[in-house]
Amino acid sequence: MSANVQPITPLTLTAYTLVTANGRGVGPVLQALRGRRSGLKPCDFEDVTLKTYIGRVEGLEDFSLGNELERFDCRNNRLAWLGLQQDGFMVAVAEAKQRYGAHRVAVVMGTSTSGILETEHAYQARNQAGSLPDWYTSRYRYTHNMFSLGHFVQVCLGLRGPAVVVSTACSSSAKVFATADRLLRAGLCDAAIVGGVDSLCLTTLYGFSALQLLSAAPCRPCDEDRDGLSLGEAAGFALLESSERVGRRGAVALLGYGESTDGYHMSHPHPEGAGAIRAIRDALARAGRRPEDIEYVNLHGTATRANDSVEDKAVYSIFGARPACSSTKGWTGHTLGAAGITEAVISALCLTEGLIPGTLNCARVDPSLKSRILRENQIGSLSCVASNIFGFGGNNCSLILGKL
Amino acid sequence: MKVAIQGIGLLAPGLAGWETGRAVLAGHGSFQPGEMPDPEAALLPPNERRRSSDCVRWAVQVAQEAMVQSGLDPREVPTVFASSGGEMGVLDTLCRTLATPERVISPTLFHQSVHNTPSGYWGIATTCQQSSTALSCYDDSFAAGLLEAVTFVYVEQRPLLLVAYDLAVPAPLNEARPIAAGFAVALVLAPPSDVALATMQLHLNETDQEPASHLQDLALERVRLDNPAARSLPLLKALATGGSERVIVSLLESQQLVLEIDRCRN
Numbered sequence: 040m041s042a043n044v045q046p047i048t049p050l051t052l053t054a055y056t057l058v059t060a061n062g063r064g065v066g067p068v069l070q071a072l073r074g075r076r077s078g079l080k081p082c083d084f085e086d087v088t089l090k091t092y093i094g095r096v097e098g099l100e101d102f103s104l105g106n107e108l109e110r111f112d113c114r115n116n117r118l119a120w121l122g123l124q125q126d127g128f129m130v131a132v133a134e135a136k137q138r139y140g141a142h143r144v145a146v147v148m149g150t151s152t153s154g155i156l157e158t159e160h161a162y163q164a165r166n167q168a169g170s171l172p173d174w175y176t177s178r179y180r181y182t183h184n185m186f187s188l189g190h191f192v193q194v195c196l197g198l199r200g201p202a203v204v205v206s207t208a209c210s211s212s213a214k215v216f217a218t219a220d221r222l223l224r225a226g227l228c229d230a231a232i233v234g235g236v237d238s239l240c241l242t243t244l245y246g247f248s249a250l251q252l253l254s255a256a257p258c259r260p261c262d263e264d265r266d267g268l269s270l271g272e273a274a275g276f277a278l279l280e281s282s283e284r285v286g287r288r289g290a291v292a293l294l295g296y297g298e299s300t301d302g303y304h305m306s307h308p309h310p311e312g313a314g315a316i317r318a319i320r321d322a323l324a325r326a327g328r329r330p331e332d333i334e335y336v337n338l339h340g341t342a343t344r345a346n347d348s349v350e351d352k353a354v355y356s357i358f359g360a361r362p363a364c365s366s367t368k369g370w371t372g373h374t375l376g377a378a379g380i381t382e383a384v385i386s387a388l389c390l391t392e393g394l395i396p397g398t399l400n401c402a403r404v405d406p407s408l409k410s411r412i413l414r415e416n417q418i419g420s421l422s423c424v425a426s427n428i429f430g431f432g433g434n435n436c437s438l439i440l441g442k443l
Numbered sequence: 444m445k446v447a448i449q450g451i452g453l454l455a456p457g458l459a460g461w462e463t464g465r466a467v468l469a470g471h472g473s474f475q476p477g478e479m480p481d482p483e484a485a486l487l488p489p490n491e492r493r494r495s496s497d498c499v500r501w502a503v504q505v506a507q508e509a510m511v512q513s514g515l516d517p518r519e520v521p522t523v524f525a526s527s528g529g530e531m532g533v534l535d536t537l538c539r540t541l542a543t544p545e546r547v548i549s550p551t552l553f554h555q556s557v558h559n560t561p562s563g564y565w566g567i568a569t570t571c572q573q574s575s576t577a578l579s580c581y582d583d584s585f586a587a588g589l590l591e592a593v594t595f596v597y598v599e600q601r602p603l604l605l606v607a608y609d610l611a612v613p614a615p616l617n618e619a620r621p622i623a624a625g626f627a628v629a630l631v632l633a634p635p636s637d638v639a640l641a642t643m644q645l646h647l648n649e650t651d652q653e654p655a656s657h658l659q660d661l662a663l664e665r666v667r668l669d670n671p672a673a674r675s676l677p678l679l680k681a682l683a684t685g686g687s688e689r690v691i692v693s694l695l696e697s698q699q700l701v702l703e704i705d706r707c708r709n
Contacts, residue, residue: 151557218576432563
């Protein structure tokens with residue numbers, strides 16, 4: 040299983056930022072975690088009439104990108120822009136660019152639907168001949184195409200290194216850490232901007248509704264009566280540099296990652312969590328850590344009945360009931376292609392603040408789950424955490440983050 | 444970064460399979476685009492094939508062809524799937540449905556819409572549990588996939604299957620993204636060894652000073668320009684003709700991949 044996997048040099052998260060339904064920047068995220076305030080509200084997205092809760096980022100409808108970025112204008116890139124403006128992220132990237140050169144900084148982004156909302160609107164605006172409006176056709180490349188997000192981030196940050204968008208459904212913006220590590224190890228860049236942005240759209244709202252996976256109430260991860268997920272939207276970014284180069288004792292670093300697939304079913308996880316187990320074991324092996332070194336497991340914890348049960352099996356089989364486990368989906372909703380970076384930044388905050396968030400909206404832990412699921416917040420220093428992202432198409436990724 | 448090429452899969456109008464394609468690309472026959480292939484993708488279990496999209500069948504067909512040549516067990520080989528727009532046919536159906544008042548979309552259609560659909564079906568067909576990355580880089584999706592794939596093989600020192608595909612885009616979506624015909628290619632890449640069909644040295648050039656390699660045959664050159672996956676054609680031509688050749692593939696506006704192809708065996 041881990042025979043091929045060698046430990047990696049940690050990658051320092053020199054800067055990181057996050058925008059979710061809880062607010063702009065890591066400050067509001069932290070306040071919401073501490074105050075146990077959910078960003079989920081009854082669905083008020085466009086003209087959607089589904090009975091569900093969503094984690095919508097306020098204000099995206101009310102601004103547009105400036106003239107030079109106008110061609111990129113869509114909900115997803117507005118959210119990306121908002122993310123880039125927070126927590127001094129642009130300044131940190133500018134410094135890295137100065138240190139290494141624009142060609143030596145890679146951009147690796149994750150998204151699942153990119154700017155598909157533009158295409159949904161364009162199809163509603165077809166003329167009698169069935170043609171799409173000009174405002175859309177000339178901008179498909181900059182809005183709906185998967186790479187639009189990578190292109191946009193590269194242009195915003197003035198970077199000219201390798202750039203790519205990973206789109207593996209929910210695992211997208213966790214797997215970007217792996218791609219970035221390989222680019223750095225191969226000497227193709229000196230630093231990498233990783234992250235992910237996914238925004239609300241009709242495709243995912245009606246799609247998850249069709250799969251009967253949306254809860255009518257705010258999602259309740261690990262609860263015995265959990266009945267589905269809540270969709271959210273988010274933008275998150277991190278600047279990665281080799282810790283051998285930048286050091287920064289006490290800083291948060293990516294210690295390891297594991298990627299796998301289930302090879303089982305497009306929309307159901309492997310019943311024994313085989314792919315999940317493989318991803319977690321590989322992540323531990325790359326981090327050079329044993330299961331007992333992990334103090335907190337940030338669960339994927341989507342709050343669907345099957346996913347939470349299978350993840351519990353996988354986590355328990357590796358860690359037993361020792362580490363604290365929780366899901367933060369009750370705060371943000373499932374941000375799909377942005378889930379990986381959302382949970383990675385939250386994990387980084389847990390490490391720096393010595394906070395383990397108890398699972399929000401979990402009134403009673405499902406007695407059939409064997410892992411140690413936390414309901415209430417805990418305070419205490421942390422040095423090593425695991426974050427799981429398991430997605431559609433059985434695509435899995437697990438990250439190990441720790442303090443240097 | 445030096446890697447071996449251990450298997451090649453190809454599917455496009457007039458280039459149905461590597462054997463046919465190699466002869467055409469090596470100049471042993473003229474390029475006759477003719478009919479659109481309808482791949483069988485025999486590896487897919489019948490019930491999965493019924494549910495699968497065209498993208499899945501094209502991708503699985505070339506992946507299967509390349510894997511058989513490599514002699515490797517697909518369960519042991521991680522994958523990279525590169526496509527500019529992924530399931531454009533599925534997205535068209537989905538957006539048509541979402542434009543109706545009822546917005547009733549089928550669960551199957553939704554699960555087919557994700558960019559990693561071919562990766563998921565490949566995993567189900569082979570029961571492979573290795574890592575699989577699905578990515579996009581607009582017109583340079585093949586180049587980005589090749590960079591991800593070669594980097595993986597170089598860093599991890601293990602074989603990997605790269606599949607690049609883009610299919611014809613249906614109306615009216617083709618007004619926004621005109622791709623007239625499908626193209627799919629697969630390469631099994633591995634650490635350098637004696638059993639390889641060829642070796643390839645990849646270098647990332649941080650300028651776009653040199654023009655990208657193109658094809659002398661005008662019809663083939665049109666195919667190269669029409670479909671992001673067909674940007675692989677100069678590399679495939681070098682592999683078909685044998686000998687040593689230098690191929691330049693554009694990557695974004697500021698970079699290019701320089702490929703030194705060597706020791707081709709026919």
